[in-house]
Amino acid sequence: SQQGEEDPQALSIQEGENATMNCSYKTSINNLQWYRQNSGRGLVHLILIRSNEREKHSGRLRVTLDTSKKSSSLLITASRAADTASYFCATLNTGGFKTIFGAGTRLFVKA
Amino acid sequence: EPEVTQTPSHQVTQMGQEVILRCVPISNHLYFYWYRQILGQKVEFLVSFYNNEISEKSEIFDDQFSVERPDGSNFTLKIRSTKLEDSAMYFCASSETSGSPLTQYFGPGTRLTVL
Numbered sequence: 001s002q003q004g005e006e007d008p009q010a011l012s013i014q015e016g017e018n019a020t021m022n023c024s025y026k027t028s029i030n031n032l033q034w035y036r037q038n039s040g041r042g043l044v045h046l047i048l049i050r051s052n053e054r055e056k057h058s059g060r061l062r063v064t065l066d067t068s069k070k071s072s073s074l075l076i077t078a079s080r081a082a083d084t085a086s087y088f089c090a091t092l093n094t095g096g097f098k099t100i101f102g103a104g105t106r107l108f109v110k111a
Numbered sequence: 112e113p114e115v116t117q118t119p120s121h122q123v124t125q126m127g128q129e130v131i132l133r134c135v136p137i138s139n140h141l142y143f144y145w146y147r148q149i150l151g152q153k154v155e156f157l158v159s160f161y162n163n164e165i166s167e168k169s170e171i172f173d174d175q176f177s178v179e180r181p182d183g184s185n186f187t188l189k190i191r192s193t194k195l196e197d198s199a200m201y202f203c204a205s206s207e208t209s210g211s212p213l214t215q216y217f218g219p220g221t222r223l224t225v226l
Contacts, residue, residue: 033214042202043154043217088154097142097159097167099204099215104153 005102006089012108019076021105023089024069030092032065034074037086037104046074046087081111113137115218117203123224124193132188132221134203143186144204144215145178147171154202160186193225 006023013019025032034046049056049065049072056063062075076083086104116135124130136143145157159166160178177189186205190197200222204215 035217040200040222042219043204045214045216048214097144097161098156098169099144099146100156101146101154 006087006105008105009103010106010108012110013079015079015081015109015111017079017109019079019083019107019109021074021087021107023072023074023102025072025089025091025102026070027091029067032063032072033090033092033099034061034063034072035088035090035101037088039085043088076107079107079109081109083107084109115203115205115216117201117218117221119221120219121222121224123226126195126225127192130190130193130223132190132201132203132223134186134188134218135184136186136203136205137216138184140205140207140216142166142206142208143178143180144206145188146202146204146217147199148202148220149196149199157188157201190223193223195225198223198225 006021011019029051031048031050033048035043036046037043047058047061047063049063051067060077065072072089086106088101088104090099090101092099118133122130143160146154147157148154156169158168158172158178175191179187200220202220203218206215
């Protein structure tokens with residue numbers, strides 16, 4: 001079984017619309033993180049939500065966490081063409097040394 | 112803002128050759144990591160390194176791989192005898208601490224192409 005599976009795999013929206021990406025995971029976590037990756041580039045850390053938090057905001061980003069369902073969502077409001085990228089959720093293993101990434105959602109925002 | 116840097120950005124090598132990928136982590140960070148991403152696939156953990164030794168490694172990180180912190184600033188990944196399937200983006204990361212909460216800062220990656 002995979003840790004950190006996102007859906008949808010791909011999402012295409014118009015500029016100005018909101019984009020919602022979901023992530024499910026299998027094991028207990030201390031925190032969950034979202035990263036962005038522009039095509040062929042490195043990973044940019046977006047936001048971390050702890051297991052005792054239910055919602056967190058950062059600018060146009062809103063992350064929710066439901067530990068009972070082992071799921072998280074990332075909402076990008078008022079999307080821009082520059083938001084076009086792949087978005088990954090990631091969880092930390094129990095020992096704290098290994099970040100496990102999901103397969104990612106490829107977001108395409110049309111201008 | 113401090114950042115993780117990696118060199119080279121793109122490395123092309125022949126199968127069976129040794130390659131060394133270099134990383135300069137953020138200067139006050141103590142934990143270092145390598146990940147790889149085969150084209151179109153997930154980012155996969157390879158190894159973590161702390162206090163001059165490996166903390167954890169994945170099943171991918173076999174005897175062909177090694178890591179080293181040769182001086183106070185560089186962190187390297189060596190692949191002794193490259194295979195075609197080693198072609199991937201390799202990301203270095205560093206963090207101040209391990210455990211929770213943890214933010215790993217990633218470098219831009221080295222694209223390794225094995226011919």
